[in-house]
Amino acid sequence: MKRTPLERKTPLRTTAPMARGKGLQPGGTALKRAVVKPKSVRRTGPPPAVMALLAARSAGWCELGIVCLGNAPAVDPSHRIAKGMGGTRDPRSNTAANNLHSCRACHDLVERSPAESYANGWKIRRGNATPADVPVRHWVHGWVYLDEAGGWRSALEYAPEGEP
Template sequence: MTRRKTGPDRATVDLVRARDGDQCRRCRREYQQIHHRKPRGMGGTRDPLINSPANLVCVCQDCHHWIETHRTVALRDGWLVSKWTDHPESVPIIINHLPVWLSPDGLAHPQKENTHA
């Protein structure tokens, strides 16, 4: 049985790495993993939003562990997004006490973009 790939494609990984500067967005150490803010779930998912740059963030192994073991605070601060959220880009990540919105185009914005134009 072949294992189905459920992670982002190479172009998306490159986009996220370019945005995050090859550093953990939480502590600024060298990144080691790409974290899915909205969880993929056991066995992955076919939801295309899961591998959107707005749902992905570079983290080090220690911060990834912290996010997974401090889920209430991670949800509050945007490092995790509820599985019921349809738009991860609408949930900011708190970085250095300031909100940052990650967009589907692979950019990060210090303020929410007006999507009702």
């Protein structure tokens, strides 16, 4: 015999009576809206001094030049060693050698295509390498080493033969 969802073999039993409340009271706490303190946002990007170094090095134009060919205003710092979710406390993260001044389109492409980004030095794997020791393909200057002071030097002059 097939049972319908409402039929049961045994009746339901309660072991303890349900607690009775006072219901909604006028002026009760259930009707009051809780005051929520806004969460403070921790700024994880480069400090203004480093952003000024990036702007001086790039002259305000995209240093990646993948999509825009260097003709778009630079608005984003593109971290070569990723910060990770929620930021990082690694002191190398917000240095001028670890950041490239980029437009939004080029920055998005770097984040979406990791293989190409690692091959061109736009991204560096987390580890012991410092950003100043890893060459990067710069749109204007070619293969360069970036320094902490916001400058660069050609990688072709300093690299062993056969390496960029």
